[in-house]
Amino acid sequence: MQPSTEALITAARIAARTTELGAQISADNAGRELLLLPVLKGAIPFAADLMRRIRLPLKVEYITAKSYHETESTGSVALTRWPATPLKGKHVLIVEDIVDTGRTAAALHERLLAEGPASLALCTLLDKPARRVRPFTPDYTGFEIEDHFVVGYGLDYEEHFRELDAIHRLEGL
Ligand code: IMP
Ligand code: MG
Numbered sequence: 001m002q003p004s005t006e007a008l009i010t011a012a013r014i015a016a017r018t019t020e021l022g023a024q025i026s027a028d029n030a031g032r033e034l035l036l037l038p039v040l041k042g043a044i045p046f047a048a049d050l051m052r053r054i055r056l057p058l059k060v061e062y063i064t065a066k067s068y069h070e071t072e073s074t075g076s077v078a079l080t081r082w083p084a085t086p087l088k089g090k091h092v093l094i095v096e097d098i099v100d101t102g103r104t105a106a107a108l109h110e111r112l113l114a115e116g117p118a119s120l121a122l123c124t125l126l127d128k129p130a131r132r133v134r135p136f137t138p139d140y141t142g143f144e145i146e147d148h149f150v151v152g153y154g155l156d157y158e159e160h161f162r163e164l165d166a167i168h169r170l171e172g173l
Contacts, residue, residue, distance in 0.1 A: 003151050003161055003168035009143055011165040014125070014153060015049070017142045021123060022053025025093065025140060028121075034058040035090045035117075037083060039065050039108070041162070042097030045154040046125045046142075050095060061085060063094075067104045077107035087115035096124040097154050102136035109136070126150065126167070149173055 025034075033056065038047035040062050051058060064081035092112060099105045105122055113120055123140035130147045151157050152164030161168070 001157060001170060001172045003164060004171050006168075007152075007166035008145070008150060008169050009167040011153075014046075014142070014166065018046070018049045019053050021140050021142060022050055022055070025050075025123065026055040029056055029091060029093075029119075032056060032091045032119075035083075035085075035087065035092045036060045036095055037063050037092060037112070038095040039063055039097070039104070040081065042154045042156065043095045043125075045162075046097060047095040050123065059085075063108070065104050065108055067101075067107075077104050079108070079111060087112060087117045089116070089118050091119045092117040092121070094120070094122040096122060096138075098126040098128065098150075099124045099136060099138055099141075100128050100131045101133040102131075103134050105138065106134040106136045125153070126155075143167075 036051055036058055061083035062081060063079060063083060066078045066080060094108055096105060121139035124138045125142040127138055127141045127144045128147055129144060149170045150167050151161035151170050152166055152168045154162050156162045157170050
């Protein structure tokens, strides 16, 4: 199992798109302070780059979500790390690496909304709409991709390849 030699999405394209997303998020939230909630571990590189492209005051809290794909029918999602500060009245932006079946994003959205934020949006670097099991539309999407497994720029295959600076397809699956 190895990443494709050629990148599916190069570091330069990721950087350019992240700048656009940062500008869009800044415009949509003008006058607000944001609370960024990157989802560990995959969203770390994207969140680190995105936060430096947002021209607004912001704070960061990390959350950890683990989805159990073997339970296909229920698709339970465990949130094992929760923000240390209350979300009530805050403008919250979830930052994800990828929305695949939609289970993680939908569960996160539901649970965070119950905390009474002033607004709640989700920004994902990648979206695989063809794989959706639970309906979910991200507010901000970096790139829509076809249904193939990808690694790099935070995304892993069994904890490997997060360190690559571009998105690659995984070959040999
Ligand atoms: P969900 O299926 O939308 O709940 O996505 C759950 C998680 O699966 C994502 O946050 C990723 O960690 C992981 N995932 C889904 N597709 C890929 C992929 O192509 N590469 C690496 N991780 C993935
Ligand atoms: Mg993830």
